[in-house]
Amino acid sequence: MVKTAVIEAPGGPEQLKIVDREVGDPGPGEVRIRHKAIGLNFIDIYQRTGLYPLQMPHALGMEAAGVIEAVGEGVTHLKAGDRAAYAAAPPGAYTEARVMGAAQVCPLPDAIPFDVAAAMMLKGLTTQYLFHRTTPLSAGDTVLFHAAAGGVGLIACQWARSEGIRLIGTAGSPEKCALAEEHGADLCINYRDEDWVARVREATGGAGVEAVMDGVGKDTFDGSLDCLKPLGMMMSFGNASGPVPPLNIAVLGQKGSLKVTRPTLFTHIADHATCQQMARQMFDKVESGALTLRIDQRFALDDIADAHRALEARKTTGSTVIEL
Template sequence: MSSNVVKAIRIEQHGGPEVLKLVDVEVSAPAPNEVTIRQHAIGLNFIDIYFRTGLYPHPLPHGLGFEAAGVVEAVGADVRHLKVGDRVAYGQSPLGAYAEARNVPAAQVVKIPKGISFEEAAAIMLKGLTVQYLFRQTYRLQGHETILFHAAAGGVGLIACQWAKALGVKLIGTVSSPEKAELAKAHGAWETIDYSRENVVERVLELTGGKKVPVVYDGVGKDTWEASLDCIEPRGLMVSFGNASGPVKGVDLAILNQKGSLYVTRPSLGVHVNTPEKLAAAAKELFDLVTKKKIKVRIDQRYTLAEVGEAHAALASRKTTGATVLTLD
């Protein structure tokens, strides 16, 4: 395939949604270990905002986005597990998923099974694989636990609610409104706590009969750090996997002692799916739950590539529920 010109989003400086520019970029033939993907749907995630604002630094100018789904258009010389015409998706890639077509390292790409659409795959790869490593690798849930999961009505949260239910785990989800509480419950949350009206720590104590929980999954960060620690039983685990409210800073390790000899970890997806085999196994577990209808992919917002600024504004304002995708069809 000769090089071709496609539309893509680039930023030349950090800032608000206005820094997102739709430009023409050239897609060259894939390197030996890459595939060229003609993209049909692109997933949006909070981490995209961190890169846009510069919270997560990356040399400028650069693209945005880590996950998408589409069709393989060209295959590098060393790639064996993919061929032209395969329906594929990825949830971890070099920055730049906001594009009509692009080259992606083949080791980060998996085939999409029949019965899962491009939009579903793009909406679920990063979020779904996040839940996979949190629930099956970071703290491996056995099926009888009661756990606390923050932001249960968000994109990751709604998958977590369903996955917990499929495992027989009682998930207590924090939410910011009665509508979001209903949404989380409809997706399998055992109980919800509306943190705008209720005290999270007191409610967790009530719901667990004073026992607290063995693990808290916290993608919120700064605003929930202290409350999260107060919900964990002695020698339990605090899993901090994101910072939607800002990063947790200046932690005094003695607090882990005071709160009950607690453990804390700050894991990331990349380390958990760092080989094609690990990625394939995690994706299979996720896709199996989707094809069995144990996990339904809820896409509540759709935008075109040109509307990406609006999409970012909606995501940042906490107005979104479920997943947000950019569509290219």
């Protein structure tokens, strides 16, 4: 029996309950993994509140790291005793151990600690597809990244710096802006005190940016379109402020033949070989020192509701992990 955090109905953090569940043996194509650390992400909140509906009751959590206890038939890239980490669907990472599909579980290099791996799998793989699999970006390009001091944001700042891409960020306080700039943002704008659209235009000499990476959603979408140069790409990959309202597609033509995409990580990592290649690139950046993970909040599994409250109130910086 293992301790697991589940929800039985959508709602607030109080819906998270700790229960004991039995863990069986892995079947074909599956592994059993004993978790050492679990990552916390905004998608967990979307699922808890019902924005992303789940069949109830359901465990939450999309990423974790630990040790493989057993492998099922047909699993060749992992064996019992291996260190491993993953970001994968369906949810179920808020637990001490689980049986799950092996395709998106990745061998973890010895040099990367479990807490670092748990903090970076979903956020780091998201950053990888934003920079490499969504629209062509190269050294010298400029991107706008919202919530630049958050978990994905601090990874994105470093990722951009490692590839010669100029990143302009937004954040909600001078302290968060300073943090983003310390991690590689060329400029970070306090959206509470400044007209961030005007500042982006000013910072780009009126030209605008090649791409916007926006995990905030409703509050930033319209302004983000005004920050793009003609033919620019709007990547709307999250809804921290709420879902984006319906879009009149003619606006894209009026603003310069803009492009808009709503990507999800799980489309990009659905293919086993692609997932493993994306993870290797991310691990290489960590091992080279180009990417470091800032873990500013740590909680016990019993305190998972408090972790959700902190993230939802935007009181966190960097990454948050659940330690076991």
